Amino acid sequence: MLRICSWFVLALGLAGAALADSIDGTLRVVDGDTVDVAGVRVRLHGIDAPERDQPCTTLSGQNWACGDWVTRRVHDLFDGRAARCTPLDVDRYGRTVARCTVGQRDMGQVLVQEGLAYAYRKYSMAYDLDEKAAVIADRGIHGFIMDSPARYRLTRIEGRSAPDPDCRIKGNINADGVRIYHLPGQAFYERTGIRPEKGERWFCSEAQARASGWRPARR
Structure with a gap:
């Protein structure tokens, strides 16, 4: 047991030394x-x-x-x-x-x-x-x-990320390929689904949605 502990301490020391090299x-x-x-x-x-x-x-x-x-x-x-x-x-x-x-x-x-x-x-x-x-x-x-880089990474679609609770704006792409964002409370917000595989995504602010090429829903 002492030999194992000694090896572990030595390994940590070598790793630390390697990390310290410029x-x-x-x-x-x-x-x-x-x-x-x-x-x-x-x-x-x-x-x-x-x-x-x-x-x-x-x-x-x-x-x-x-x-x-x-x-x-x-x-x-x-x-x-x-x-x-x-x-x-x-x-x-x-x-x-x-x-x-x-x-x-x-x-x-x-x-x-x-x-x-x-x-x-x-x-x-x-x-x-x-x-x-x-x-x-x-x-x-x-x-x-702009959003902080950390928040942007949370909301960027990578085929896996879930929306941040504070990022509730829905970026939808309609049948004609038009990118439209929906705010909570708007007419089609609840029925609009987000399909990441189609390039749809969530946004944290209207400024972020507009800068990414989405326009606001008319109602």
């Missing part, structure tokens, strides 16, 4: 908060950027592809540059969660300061003040109307 190499941007460095897929610690397909709405009501815009901005800032990443954890998708520096600058902090990502307070408060400053300045994504 990852150095040329950085390739995957999306707003995910990069490849030296062949390792890295999820940046402490931030959460819009998903690549995530829409938003301008204050004037114009639909905008925020997720794609963020990815392109991060690419322009960091792609192809030398990076050093310090591993902190491994997420459920097998990605290394790490804090990365490029040219002595904390990449996560830069992205939050520029309004290209949110501070992911669920996991870290490191960038809390950076986000608050970006919000005050309406910088980047803070100048748009």
Whole structure:
């Protein structure tokens, strides 16, 4: 029994040592908060950027592809540059969660300061003040109307997700292929079913539905 415990402690120590090693190499941007460095897929610690397909709405009501815009901005800032990443954890998708520096600058902090990502307070408060400053300045994504990336992931159709209790707007596609959203209380809300396999989905806000290409039901 003592021998087994000793082996387990040794294994934990070796895993911790491996995790502590830095990852150095040329950085390739995957999306707003995910990069490849030296062949390792890295999820940046402490931030959460819009998903690549995530829409938003301008204050004037114009639909905008925020997720794609963020990815392109991060690419322009960091792609192809030398990076050093310090591993902190491994997420459920097998990605290394790490804090990365490029040219002595904390990449996560830069992205939050520029309004290209949110501070992911669920996991870290490191960038809390950076986000608050970006919000005050309406910088980047803070100048748009959009759901948080976490909420968007909950409602994005992946052939498996159930609607969040707070996301009750029904995005229906009629026989002519027209995308129409129904609010609770409208005439056809109760009889409207959602078929994910047909591309139908649930929304958390009218702004999200409009930005995704759905129009409101007339009654």
